[in-house]
Amino acid sequence: xxxxxxxxxxxxxxxxxxxxxxxxxxxxxxxxxxxxxxxxxxxxxxxxxxxxxxxxxxxxxxxxxxxxxxxxxxxxxxxxxxxxxxxxxxxxxxxxxxxxxxxxxxxxxxxxxxxxxxxxxxxxxxxxxxxxxxxxxxxxxxxxxxxxxxxxxxxxxxxxxxxxxxxxxxxxxxxxxxxxxxxxxxxxxxxxxxxxxxxxxxxxxxxxxxxxxxxxxxxxxxxxxxxxxxxxxxxxxxxxxxxxxxxxxxxxxxxxxxxxxxxxxxxxxxxxxxxxxxxxxxxxxxxxxxxxxxxxxxxxxxxxxxxxxxxxxxxxxx
Amino acid sequence: xxxxxxxxxxxxxxxxxxxxxxxxxxxxxxxxxxxxxxxxxxxxxxxxxxxxxxxxxxxxxxxxxxxx
Numbered sequence: 001x002x003x004x005x006x007x008x009x010x011x012x013x014x015x016x017x018x019x020x021x022x023x024x025x026x027x028x029x030x031x032x033x034x035x036x037x038x039x040x041x042x043x044x045x046x047x048x049x050x051x052x053x054x055x056x057x058x059x060x061x062x063x064x065x066x067x068x069x070x071x072x073x074x075x076x077x078x079x080x081x082x083x084x085x086x087x088x089x090x091x092x093x094x095x096x097x098x099x100x101x102x103x104x105x106x107x108x109x110x111x112x113x114x115x116x117x118x119x120x121x122x123x124x125x126x127x128x129x130x131x132x133x134x135x136x137x138x139x140x141x142x143x144x145x146x147x148x149x150x151x152x153x154x155x156x157x158x159x160x161x162x163x164x165x166x167x168x169x170x171x172x173x174x175x176x177x178x179x180x181x182x183x184x185x186x187x188x189x190x191x192x193x194x195x196x197x198x199x200x201x202x203x204x205x206x207x208x209x210x211x212x213x214x215x216x217x218x219x220x221x222x223x224x225x226x227x228x229x230x231x232x233x234x235x236x237x238x239x240x241x242x243x244x245x246x247x248x249x250x251x252x253x254x255x256x257x258x259x260x261x262x263x264x265x266x267x268x269x270x271x272x273x274x275x276x277x278x279x280x281x282x283x284x285x286x287x288x289x290x291x292x293x294x295x296x297x298x299x300x301x302x303x304x305x306x307x308x309x310x311x312x313x314x315x316x317x318x
Numbered sequence: 319x320x321x322x323x324x325x326x327x328x329x330x331x332x333x334x335x336x337x338x339x340x341x342x343x344x345x346x347x348x349x350x351x352x353x354x355x356x357x358x359x360x361x362x363x364x365x366x367x368x369x370x371x372x373x374x375x376x377x378x379x380x381x382x383x384x385x386x
Binding site: 157158160161236237238239240241242245246 | 327328329332333336352353354355357358359360361362363365
């Protein structure tokens with residue numbers, strides 16, 4: 001996309017546009033690097049407060065996926081003339097609610113008029129340059145952890161056809177609004193080598209970036225991957241978001257999926273997630289302890305696979 | 319029954335077919351304009367016991383959805 005456009009080189013920019021990572025990282029001094037990211041999107045739920053919460057949790061997640069601590073944020077917002085003041089306020093209130101929970105200061109922002117409303121945050125955080133967690137630094141022998149169940153994209157698609165019950169919807173809402181901060185705060189105390197958050201490219205898309213970036217093969221054990229069982233049925237009924245098909249087309253040449261895997265489960269592996277969990281590559285010897293500690297504080301933390309030297313394909317679903 | 323779902327993205331084409339299937343009709347002609355809709359509509363129809371024949375027409379797909 002940026003080919004042919006002049007850009008400046010700066011050796012302090014240690015993570016930039018070129019490595020498809022979650023955020024950019026700029027070294028300030030030996031002990032401190034700046035982490036910057038922005039994300040915003042149109043409403044995915046009807047409740048404006050909840051939308052604000054989810055959009056904020058999603059934007060903050062990119063800093064956590066780098067192992068960083070989010071500190072400052074700015075609102076990025078599009079509104080239209082049909083939206084009442086109270087709706088705009090409720091979206092912002094949702095964003096501020098998550099920022100407050102995360103210990104992040106919202107220092108301002110910018111709003112423009114657009115037909116379709118949108119909300120998100122530009123986020124600034126900090127990380128120690130040597131404790132930075134790239135998506136491309138998994139190591140051979142690492143174990144993979146996932147901190148939220150998959151299937152949100154499929155289920156939100158099915159919800160538009162009134163096929164998802166209230167109780168499950170409430171669970172999905174709370175998962176999407178859940179900050180990845182808790183998982184980040186815990187994982188940085190362990191020997192973690194690489195991390196990314198699972199969002200628009202689905203588990204396999206983000207895992208592929210980790211595998212290719214690290215020059216290794218990621219093995220995913222399908223019986224251990226956490227997902228909402230209802231998403232399997234809904235996918236097989238035809239409620240698969242277009243993004244999942246795009247992810248499949250982009251990923252499938254470098255992926256082997258065990259024969260006999262249910263169609264719905266394959267769709268779940270490609271399903272784009274909104275505000276998904278962290279995919280963590282951690283030393284095998286401490287992985288069970290990290291998983292157990294995470295399970296004390298968040299509802300999902302599963303060991304879903306392991307990392308080997310590069311094999312013929314970058315991803316193997318077993 | 320003819321259903322034109324061109325210009326609609328998922329899940330709208332599936333929802334259109336779902337609503338149409340509430341009628342006593344047993345055969346539907348449907349137009350979609352993207353592969354995701356083609357695949358999703360085909361899945362939905364088969365899941366509900368229908369057969370599907372799909373033909374590409376330029377950038378669009380024409381589906382015949384019928385009971386055997």
